[in-house]
Amino acid sequence: MGYPHPPHPKEMPLLSQHFGDTGARSYEGWVKRGGYEGLRKALGMTPEQVIEEVKTSGLRGRGGAGFPTGLKWSFMPKNSGKPHYLCCNADESEPGTFKDREILRWTPHQLLEGCAIAAYAIGAERCYIYIRGEFTTEHKILVEAVAEAYRHGVLGGNVLGSGRRIDVVVHRGAGAYICGEETALINSIEGKRGNPRIKPPFPAQAGLFGMPTTVNNVETLAAVPHIILRGGAWYQALSRGNPKSTGTKLFSVCGHVQKPGNYEVVMGTPMRDLIFEMCGGMRPGRTLKAVIPGGSSVPILTAEEAEDCLLDYEGIAAKGSMLGSGGMIVMDDSTDLVYQIMRLARFYAHESCAQCTQCREGTAWTTRILERILAGQGKPEDLDLLLDLADNMTGKTICVLSDSCAAPVVSGIKKFRAEFEAYLSKRTRPAAVAV
Amino acid sequence: MRAGVDPGHQRDTEPVEQYQPVFVGEPRRRLEALFEQYPTKQACLLPALWMVQEARGWIPEQAIGEVAEVLGLTPAYVRGVVTFYTMYHTHPVGKYFIQVCTTSPCNICGAEEVVKAFLQHTGCGELGATSPDGRFTVIEVECLGACGFATPVLINDDFIEGVTPERVPGLLQGYK
Numbered sequence: 001m002g003y004p005h006p007p008h009p010k011e012m013p014l015l016s017q018h019f020g021d022t023g024a025r026s027y028e029g030w031v032k033r034g035g036y037e038g039l040r041k042a043l044g045m046t047p048e049q050v051i052e053e054v055k056t057s058g059l060r061g062r063g064g065a066g067f068p069t070g071l072k073w074s075f076m077p078k079n080s081g082k083p084h085y086l087c088c089n090a091d092e093s094e095p096g097t098f099k100d101r102e103i104l105r106w107t108p109h110q111l112l113e114g115c116a117i118a119a120y121a122i123g124a125e126r127c128y129i130y131i132r133g134e135f136t137t138e139h140k141i142l143v144e145a146v147a148e149a150y151r152h153g154v155l156g157g158n159v160l161g162s163g164r165r166i167d168v169v170v171h172r173g174a175g176a177y178i179c180g181e182e183t184a185l186i187n188s189i190e191g192k193r194g195n196p197r198i199k200p201p202f203p204a205q206a207g208l209f210g211m212p213t214t215v216n217n218v219e220t221l222a223a224v225p226h227i228i229l230r231g232g233a234w235y236q237a238l239s240r241g242n243p244k245s246t247g248t249k250l251f252s253v254c255g256h257v258q259k260p261g262n263y264e265v266v267m268g269t270p271m272r273d274l275i276f277e278m279c280g281g282m283r284p285g286r287t288l289k290a291v292i293p294g295g296s297s298v299p300i301l302t303a304e305e306a307e308d309c310l311l312d313y314e315g316i317a318a319k320g321s322m323l324g325s326g327g328m329i330v331m332d333d334s335t336d337l338v339y340q341i342m343r344l345a346r347f348y349a350h351e352s353c354a355q356c357t358q359c360r361e362g363t364a365w366t367t368r369i370l371e372r373i374l375a376g377q378g379k380p381e382d383l384d385l386l387l388d389l390a391d392n393m394t395g396k397t398i399c400v401l402s403d404s405c406a407a408p409v410v411s412g413i414k415k416f417r418a419e420f421e422a423y424l425s426k427r428t429r430p431a432a433v434a435v
Numbered sequence: 436m437r438a439g440v441d442p443g444h445q446r447d448t449e450p451v452e453q454y455q456p457v458f459v460g461e462p463r464r465r466l467e468a469l470f471e472q473y474p475t476k477q478a479c480l481l482p483a484l485w486m487v488q489e490a491r492g493w494i495p496e497q498a499i500g501e502v503a504e505v506l507g508l509t510p511a512y513v514r515g516v517v518t519f520y521t522m523y524h525t526h527p528v529g530k531y532f533i534q535v536c537t538t539s540p541c542n543i544c545g546a547e548e549v550v551k552a553f554l555q556h557t558g559c560g561e562l563g564a565t566s567p568d569g570r571f572t573v574i575e576v577e578c579l580g581a582c583g584f585a586t587p588v589l590i591n592d593d594f595i596e597g598v599t600p601e602r603v604p605g606l607l608q609g610y611k
Contacts, residue, residue, distance in 0.1 A: 083474075095538045095578040133522045134534075134579050136592040169472045174481055175522035177577065189473075191480030191506075193519040209474050254540040254582035261583050296539060327582065329540050343539045347577050353519075 004102075005261055008278040012238070014248045015222050016264040019106045025141065027148040030109035036154055038225030042117045043162045045228075050121040054224065056232030058239075058246035062099075063089055063180070063217030064295060064325045066313050069224075075204035076122040076212050085208040086119045086127040087189065087215040090142075091173055091180040093132055094295035095347060097327030099250040099262050100218035104131070104138035107222070108145035112168060114221030116159060117228055119166045122214050126167045130185050133174045143170050177351035181399045182215035183207075184353065195353045196399035219250055240268025245312030249326050253279050256286065256332040267312040274311060275330060286332040290416070294324020296344050297404030299411035300337075321411075338419050341412045342370035348405035359402035362393040366409055378424045383413055454497040457490050458483075458505050466505065476506045480516055484523055493524035521576075529565040529572035531610045533557070534589040535598075538578040544585035545599070550575055552600035553588075556607055570610070 004020035007013045018024035024033055042050050055070030076084060088111070092100040103111055115127045131139050146168050149155040157165045171189050173179050179188045183197035186208045207213025227235045227247075239246045245267040251274060254260045258280030265274065275281065275288070282288055288303040299321040301309065309319050316323045331340070349363035366389055369382055379385075390406035397403070413420055458466055466486065469479045483506060487498045494517055503510045517523045524532075533553055537546045550573070554560060557571035565572045581587035584596035590610060598606065 092580045093578055096540050096582050098581050098583055101580055132580065133520075134576075134589060134594075136589070137594050167472075172481065172485060174484070174520035176520050188481065189478060190475065191477035191508075191516065193516055209478075252583055254585065255543055260585075329543075329582070331543060335543055340539045340543060343537070343542050347538050350577050 005259060008263065010269065010273055010278055011264055012248050012266050013264050014226055015103060015107075015110065015219065015250060016262060018110075019102055019262070021106065024107055025105075025109075025145070027109060027145070027152050027154075030107070030113075034229075035109050035225075036113055036160070038227075038229040039113050039116050039120075039154070040160055042120055042228045043160055043164065047121045047123060050117065050228065053232040054121070054227055057227045057235035058232075058243065059220065059223055059227060059235065060245070060313065061217055062219035062223070062249065062326070064094065064297070064322075066323060069216065069220055072204070072216075073118070073122050073214060075202070076214060077204070078123075080212055082211050083126070083209075084122055084124040085211055085213040086115060086122060086124040087182070087185060087203075087208060087213060088115055088127060088129040088221055089180060089182065089185055089215055089217050090129055090131040090135070090138075091185060092135075092218070092325075093177040093180050094297065094325045094327055095344070096252060096254055096292060096329040097295045097325040098252045098254070099326060101135060101138055102250075102262050103218050103222050104135065105141055108142050109149065110222045110225065111142075111218055112145060112149050112154070114224040115168060116154065116166050117224050118214065118216060118221055120159075120164060122212075124214070125165045126169065128189050128208070129168060129170050130179065130189060131170060131172055132179075133172055139170065139172055146170055176353075177347075178353045178399070178401060181401070184399070185215060186213065193353070195355045196401075198398055223247060238266050239312070240266065240310070242268055242310075242312055242314055244314055245323075249311070249323075251311065251326045251328055253328045253330060255328075255330040256282060256334070257330050258283060265311060268315065269311045271309040271311050272307045274328075275306070279330070282332045286334060288330070289333045289335055290331045290337065292321075292329040292331075292408065294322045295327040296329065296347065297400070297407055298322040298324045299407045300415060302415050336419075337412055337416050338370065338423055339374060341408050342367065342374055344408050345370055345405055348401060352401055352405075356397040356402065358393050358396045359405075362389050362402055363405045365389055366393075366405060370409075373420065373423045376423070376426055380424060382424065383417070383420055387413060454495075454501075456501050457487050457498060458501060462486055462490065477508060480506060480508070480513065481520075484513075484517060484520075488523060493527050527565075529559075530570050531572075531590055533571060533573045534576035534579070535573065536577070536579040536581070536585075536587050537575040538582075540578075540582035541585040541587070546586040548600045549586045549588070549598050549603065552603040556604050571607075 023029040051073045059069045060066040176194045178184045179194040181196045184194040188194040203213040236246045291301045291306040305319045313323045345367040349367045352359045352363045354360040390410045393402040393406045499513045500510045503513045535550045553573045558566040559573045579587045588595045588598045
């Protein structure tokens with residue numbers, strides 16, 4: 001299916017080094033490739049030392065928020081006397097993002113090793129891996145890998161002979177983007193509707209089943225064995241001189257590039273190298289129009305901004321957007337941005353859990369207004385109305401789904417206003433009959 | 436109360452359609468094994484609903500009552516959870532349930548043409564409708580998480596990447 005591609009010289013395959021190698025999928029194959037040595041090393045350290053090593057590495061959450069992983073782990077209480085839980089977020093559903101899926105399907109033991117190390121570090125005996133329901137193939141692969149890990153004593157009551165217990169349970173979602181939000185994910189495991197919770201309390205205080213809980217993304221956990229094995233300082237040095245963004249990152253590139261796929265690069269790599277060299281640039285005769293760099297929930301970048309952007313947390317923030325999950329949607333000059341922004345708004349309207357008024361109403365109204373603009377029934381004041389709605393949807397709700405819907409709308413109108421106005425000027429029917 | 440019968444919806448005088456419970460024998464044992472993996476029975480709700488859907492193809496109203504009973508929940512609560520998650524079917528669907536991703540990344544790569552091809556070649560005609568032969572139901576789905584392999588399509592549990600309108604007739608040959 002055109003994947004995996006041979007690594008590009010500008011890539012640095014660390015997590016992805018065995019993508020496409022079916023031999024790496026089994027327990028034996030993983031061990032043959034040096035697997036579970038990181039876990040063995042971690043078990044010889046104290047949990048505090050493991051956390052310190054991860055802090056040194058500078059690893060930040062790869063699911064979207066970019067929170068420092070070691071710091072997050074250190075928030076877990078010590079000697080609480082309660083069960084602690086680790087949740088692995090494999091509910092990858094952010095439009096444009098398909099990196100965790102590759103980790104799951106090619107190297108499930110890489111993830112399990114990371115889960116076991118993290119569980120050890122935070123004092124958890126049980127880890128729930130929450131995998132989205134649509135990942136049918138990856139679910140089967142993961143369940144098989146967990147069974148293998150138990151058979152070989154990597155999981156269970158005596159992990160690698162250490163006397164420690166670490167259990168892993170694979171929990172399958174059932175179709176809800178919002179369950180990628182950590183507290184919605186927790187509710188979903190508890191057998192509830194996937195409504196995000198008000199924070200505080202944060203999961204480290206009261207998370208899954210009311211107990212201290214850490215939620216980490218697949219890619220974050222998959223990086224951990226490498227950090228433990230080769231040292232936090234080694235990982236920290238993988239950057240282009242920015243100590244706040246370290247290590248490698250998987251970027252999922254999709255849309256109008258010649259070679260879409262997952263590319264693993266050192267943080268700080270120029271975006272133009274990724275799009276125009278690694279991904280082969282645009283189709284013949286087409287030019288770059290816009291990039292949504294971090295999954296659909298972040299502001300859109302113009303071609304000019306994208307061509308001068310560094311791929312790390314600060315580099316993308318400097319251009320007014322976010323690194324997010326690293327899911328890059330590349331659009332060429334054939335794209336009707338107004339239509340695509342409407343599709344994104346429709347996505348968020350469909351996925352809103354409907355708990356907060358601003359989100360439930362805001363995502364639906366944003367979609368309807370964009371639909372009427374596209375249908376030639378827009379009103380002259382609609383762009384201001386969309387911006388006003390977006391303002392009411394930003395920073396006012398329990399989770400950021402509402403903000404995520406507003407981001408492409410606001411940045412789209414700001415940067416591509418003429419395209420919206422072109423639809424408004426083509427108005428075909430009196431506004432009075434519009435929605 | 437008999438398993439699976441929600442007393443709020445049935446009166447003694449009405450004929451009760453025979454409902455075969457899902458959680459007897461082997462499925463019951465599988466469910467009870469799950470109880471060991473979670474500190475509450477409620478947490479087994481999503482897995483239990485998946486077991487129902489695997490057995491019946493959808494989640495009938497009586498199954499909601501049965502799940503509620505085996506997990507110590509109310510039918511209203513279970514119904515609330517079932518309707519939250521889009522992958523649980525609350526009505527029967529075709530033998531092959533086809534989900535085509537049409538969110539932006541796939542959309543700009545031609546996903547809507549793939550949807551049209553499926554609607555045409557399955558005989559479904561419109562989204563959400565089941566074909567006259569009962570074989571197919573086609574829906575548009577939001578982001579399947581395989582954006583680099585546009586257009587991904589899920590046919591029951593088969594995840595198929597890189598579907599184009601031209602591939603659709605051949606693909607459907609595999610689903611009789």
